Amino acid sequence: xxxxxxxxxxxxxxxxxxxxxxxxxxxxxxxxxxxxxxxxxxxxxxxxxxxxxxxxxxxxxxxxxxxxxxxxxxxxxxxxxxxxxxxxxxxxxxxxxxxxxxxxxxxxxxxxxxxxxxxxxxxxxxxxxxxxxxx
Numbered sequence: 498x499x500x501x502x503x504x505x506x507x508x509x510x511x512x513x514x515x516x517x518x519x520x521x522x523x524x525x526x527x528x529x530x531x532x533x534x535x536x537x538x539x540x541x542x543x544x545x546x547x548x549x550x551x552x553x554x555x556x557x558x559x560x561x562x563x564x565x566x567x568x569x570x571x572x573x574x575x576x577x578x579x580x581x582x583x584x585x586x587x588x589x590x591x592x593x594x595x596x597x598x599x600x601x602x603x604x605x606x607x608x609x610x611x612x613x614x615x616x617x618x619x620x621x622x623x624x625x626x627x628x629x630x631x632x
Contacts, residue, residue: 498522498525498526498532498533498534498535499532499533499534499535500514500517500518500521500522500534500535500536500537501534501535501536501537502514502517502537502538502539503536503537503538503539504538504539504540505538505539505540505541506540506541506542507539507540507541510539513539513569513570513573516570516573517537517539517548517573520573520574520577521535521537521550521573521576521577521580523577524577524580524581524584525552525580525584527581527584528581528584528585528587528588529554529555529556529558529584530555530556531554531555531556532555533552533553533554533555534552534553535550535551535552535553536550536551537549537550538550538551539569541569544567545565545566545567546565546566546567546568546569546571546572547563547564547565547572548563548564548565548569548572548573548575548576549561549562549563549564549576550562550576550580552580556591558587560580560583560584560587562576562579562580562583563576564576564579
């Protein structure tokens with residue numbers, strides 16, 4: 498898992514990087530098995546603190562999420578929640594490829610085939626078997 502951090506209109510903060518890597522990394526590792534890269538952007542505009550993540554997953558799944566609030570740590574927390582929701586949906590889509598249920602089960606079909614054989618078919622089979630053995 499690779500993280501790339503960018504800071505716009507604010508000073509670089511190692512504490513913020515560590516916090517974001519821990520919160521977002523846990524969510525990503527939980528739902529994504531293949532190697533990924535994440536670009537996290539921290540931006541300040543007036544009184545709004547914005548956190549944005551651009552995630553490129555190894556299975557071809559890309560996601561961009563943004564959250565804005567008055568506190569950067571709160572933005573990261575909300576971003577992690579949104580990321581978790583989207584990754585969970587994607588994982589369920591990947592797992593939800595089961596075959597639709599058939600109208601009749603295999604056992605019911607076998608029973609119908611057995612009932613379809615009547616006594617005349619059995620007599621014909623036995624007669625042909627005797628002819629082959631007797632010849």
